Amino acid sequence: MSHHIIEVQDLKFAYPDKTAALKGISFRIEHGESVAVVGANGAGKSTLLLHLNGYLTPQEGKVRIGDYPLTRKTILEARRTVGMVFQDPDDQLFMATVFDDVAFGPLNLGLPPDEVKDRVYRALATVDISHLSDRPPHRLSAGQKRRVAIASVLTMSPDILVMDEPSAGLDPRARKNLLVLLQGFKHSKIIATHDLDMVMDLCERTIVMHDGLIMADGPTREIFADDALLAESHLEKPLTMQTCPACSPPAGCHPRLRPSQKT
Ligand SMILES: Nc1ncnc2c1ncn2[C@@H]1O[C@H](COP(=O)(O)OP(=O)(O)O)[C@@H](O)[C@H]1O
Numbered sequence: 001m002s003h004h005i006i007e008v009q010d011l012k013f014a015y016p017d018k019t020a021a022l023k024g025i026s027f028r029i030e031h032g033e034s035v036a037v038v039g040a041n042g043a044g045k046s047t048l049l050l051h052l053n054g055y056l057t058p059q060e061g062k063v064r065i066g067d068y069p070l071t072r073k074t075i076l077e078a079r080r081t082v083g084m085v086f087q088d089p090d091d092q093l094f095m096a097t098v099f100d101d102v103a104f105g106p107l108n109l110g111l112p113p114d115e116v117k118d119r120v121y122r123a124l125a126t127v128d129i130s131h132l133s134d135r136p137p138h139r140l141s142a143g144q145k146r147r148v149a150i151a152s153v154l155t156m157s158p159d160i161l162v163m164d165e166p167s168a169g170l171d172p173r174a175r176k177n178l179l180v181l182l183q184g185f186k187h188s189k190i191i192a193t194h195d196l197d198m199v200m201d202l203c204e205r206t207i208v209m210h211d212g213l214i215m216a217d218g219p220t221r222e223i224f225a226d227d228a229l230l231a232e233s234h235l236e237k238p239l240t241m242q243t244c245p246a247c248s249p250p251a252g253c254h255p256r257l258r259p260s261q262k263t
Pocket residue numbers: 015016017019020021039040041042043044045046047048
């Protein structure tokens with residue numbers, strides 16, 4: 001199913017102020033893969049993701065979505081294939097109500113109103129915000145806005161999901177729901193995130209970026225076990241892989257540190 005493949009070849013991009021954000025990035029993602037993009041602030045994650053649905057176009061190198069190179073001619077097709085959740089929900093939400101924002105994409109596809117309504121209600125229920133349907137998006141909390149942005153992408157039934165820091169600002173219940181939702185999405189997904197524990201639960205493969213370059217690309221567990229790589233890329237090991245300093249051998253916390261044992 002080549003229409004679900006993403007291929008990036010020697011991608012370079014500098015912003016108008018000459019900041020070189022991507023300095024030659026290459027990778028290929030096959031259908032069904034779940035890939036994390038991690039790296040410190042400023043590593044180039046968002047700039048890379050913005051190339052995957054044509055929001056930015058390559059200055060050098062190529063991006064291919066499925067059978068086509070991503071160009072101005074193929075951009076609409078690419079946007080139907082790739083559902084993108086932006087890092088800042090304010091870049092994505094612009095209608096008067098949550099309902100209208102989530103309905104915007106499917107209406108633009110020309111779907112019949114009943115089908116649109118059905119998709120919107122399902123997407124809102126999936127991210128647990130049916131009660132916000134009539135509210136203006138710009139008055140919502142950051143976490144609520146992010147859930148609206150996710151719903152607006154789900155209504156498009158994309159073949160590939162690209163999400164930029166989707167769990168940022170979510171409360172624990174919303175984060176857990178997002179995790180379950182993403183685990184259920186069986187097509188390809190690419191997730192830029194600082195939530196390395198979510199990566200452990202969700203992504204079998206991790207790409208590490210630093211200063212506009214890919215430092216490593218491989219199985220998530222191997223990447224997170226590489227202390228030198230994590231330090232060089234300014235990353236912390238996920239909590240689930242950190243050993244408790246009081247434990248020896250590291251198999252669960254020392255009984256005296258367990259909350260239930262405290263006096
Ligand atoms: N609009 C912009 N204009 C100029 N420089 C930018 C702009 N957006 C991002 N950058 C710079 O590009 C680099 C990569 O940024 P970004 O892709 O946002 O990184 P990340 O998402 O990993 O934090 C950083 O040096 C950042 O300061």
